[in-house]
Amino acid sequence: MTTDIGTWIAALLTLCIFSFLYRDNPFYKFAEHLFVGISAAYWVCYYIYNILIPNLYNPLFIQGQLLFIIPLILGVMMLMRLFPQPAWMSRFPLAFIVGTYAGYNFITYLQTYAIDQVRATMVRVVDVSAWQEFFAHPGVVSFFNAIAIPVVVVGVITGLIYFFFSREHKGVFGGLARTGVWFLMIAFGASFGYTVMARISLLIGRLYFLLHDWLQLI
Amino acid sequence: MRRQGPLIITFITGAVIILQYFIPHRPFSDLQQLFNSWFLVIAVFALILGIGNLSKIHIGRVVRRREHWPYSIVLIVGFVIMFSAGVIWGIQRGTPFYYIFWNIHIPMGSTMFALLAFFVASASYRAFRARTPEATVLLVSAIIVMLSRVPLGNFIWKDLPLVGDWIMAYPNMAGQRAIWxxxxxxxVSTSLRIILGIERTYLSGR
Incomplete structure (x- = not known):
């Protein structure tokens, strides 16, 4: 068993959180509240040193760029929300944040998630070399490689058809929409499986910490 | 002014950010950099506002001796210790701030997420009942992806990891692409509505 105090603190807090698996209890509540307090302070300090000092303190108070008094005033106006009477003042900095964020989202989503995705789907559907490889060496892997591009194109188009609600999902259109649902289900299943494995991996990490770093059993 | 002022600010900032993308030259490029810097500063003040609100709630809970008030003291003490450590000694490696971060913040954060493994497992037990063909597809896809990432999958069938990768790279990507x-x-449409002042719910719905 280790004698390092930091490892002991980490191990005991880890056990406090795992105790929630039994039921909600004072140990878990203690760890939960401690985590919230420490996390809040961590992010405040992180942003003070990495954003406020280089983007506000240095330009305004060291370099004397008076233009930076505007974000300072807007920031203070934001804090007015804590008081009922001048709470309306927080609308101005909020409007600045919402406007900038909307502008960035407009560009990012239009470029990355719409135009680039459409461009990536506009490909040659039949990959001749992949089919040649399949006929030369028939097998599961070569078959999957051959049908990969058509699967993507069909999946994207039918998935989009499913999200098109201006027309009733009946007949051929309904059949295509149902195919889209299947692709969406595969995507949800895959994402779910991936998330579960990520969580299991974290769990293994915590158990390894307890058994190796703390108890030194393995 | 209280209503029109914020709408004008939203329009100007949003329009400048969009314009600089299509016209990446002065004055739009300079304005975008300036707005970006201001945005970060104001966002930090928004975080400070959140901390102020958190403190207000928990101090109020302690003062009024509401239910579970001793835990609020734990939260406040944790915040004060971490914040003081960061302000007095800095946040570099080797400081008390870093020690608390490494021995308390990191282990608790990972354990919180690791805890979700159990809840995800119990949720999946309830959700993964193959009642319909679509639910069966979801179930099969999830099982293949999970098995393909552990040695057992390779033991069952040597090509299973390849099939798992294929599902992630093609059918999964097709579904994700349609969703995205x-x-x-x-x-895009919501951003435009906000910038043009049609969507005003962020101003308390007025």
């Missing part, structure tokens, strides 16, 4: 395109169109 839908989200993108929604975000």
């Amino acid at each position: 395109m839908g989200i993108a169109l929604g975000v």
Whole structure:
């Protein structure tokens, strides 16, 4: 068993959180509240040193760029929300944040998630070399490689058809929409499986910490 | 002024950010950099506002001796210790701030997420009942992806990891792409509505 105090603190807090698996209890509540307090302070300090000092303190108070008094005033106006009477003042900095964020989202989503995705789907559907490889060496892997591009194109188009609600999902259109649902289900299943494995991996990490770093059993 | 002022600010900032993308030259490029810097500063003040609100709630809970008030003291003490450590000694490696971060913040954060493994497992037990063909597809896809990422999958069938990768790279990507395109169109239209002042719910719905 280790004698390092930091490892002991980490191990005991880890056990406090795992105790929630039994039921909600004072140990878990203690760890939960401690985590919230420490996390809040961590992010405040992180942003003070990495954003406020280089983007506000240095330009305004060291370099004397008076233009930076505007974000300072807007920031203070934001804090007015804590008081009922001048709470309306927080609308101005909020409007600045919402406007900038909307502008960035407009560009990012239009470029990355719409135009680039459409461009990536506009490909040659039949990959001749992949089919040649399949006929030369028939097998599961070569078959999957051959049908990969058509699967993507069909999946994207039918998935989009499913999200098109201006027309009733009946007949051929309904059949295509149902195919889209299947692709969406595969995507949800895959994402779910991936998330579960990520969580299991974290769990293994915590158990390894307890058994190796703390108890030194393995 | 209280209503029109914020709408004008939203329009100007949003329009400048969009314009600089299509016209990446002065004055739009300079304005975008300036706005970006201001945005970060104001966002930090928004975080400070959140901390102020958190403190207000928990101090109030302690003062009024409400239910579970001793835990609020734990939260406040944790915040004060971490914050003081960061302000007095800095946040570099080797400081008390870093020690608390490494021995308390990191282990608790990972354990919180690791805890979700159990809840995800119990949720999946309830959700993964193959009642319909679509639910069966979801179930099969999830099982293949999970098995393909552990040695057992390779033991069952040597090509299973390849099939898992193939599902992630092609059918999964096709579904995700369709979803993201839908989200993108929604975000673009909502952003435009906000910038043009049609969507005003962020101003308390007025």
